[in-house]
Amino acid sequence: MAQHIGNRITYLREVRGLKIVECAKAIGIHRATLSAYELGNRKVNSDWLPRLANFFGVSAEYLLGMREYEKIFPAHNFDETFLEHNNEAVSNAEFYIMLNKLTPKQRIVLFNLVDEMTTRDKQQIT
Numbered sequence: 001m002a003q004h005i006g007n008r009i010t011y012l013r014e015v016r017g018l019k020i021v022e023c024a025k026a027i028g029i030h031r032a033t034l035s036a037y038e039l040g041n042r043k044v045n046s047d048w049l050p051r052l053a054n055f056f057g058v059s060a061e062y063l064l065g066m067r068e069y070e071k072i073f074p075a076h077n078f079d080e081t082f083l084e085h086n087n088e089a090v091s092n093a094e095f096y097i098m099l100n101k102l103t104p105k106q107r108i109v110l111f112n113l114v115d116e117m118t119t120r121d122k123q124q125i126t
Helices: 005-015 020-027 031-039 048-056 080-100 104-125
Strands: none
Touching: 005 031, 005 048, 020 031, 020 048
């Protein structure tokens, strides 16, 4: 049985480790709109369907439930127009995705490194 588009959007967002707010910002839509799509309370219009598919690296057919399975491409599969309008959000989302690929131990090491670097920068400024 095919899932409705909202279930697929939720699944793809969660696979990438993104919260609704982060994902909506990266896509360029309001959080409430994305939430309504996920809950099935709002239909995705024809303008947003290709943008969502492109963002998640899947086909529109997969999102619509016309295909049961699809290879899910990396989240950095964005077209040039999308990147021009959402560069900062995409960069933040991609960074967040990369962080989620780290082990808990690697995250601690990275956190300590960033903390050390920012502390050192603050000390040099004062």
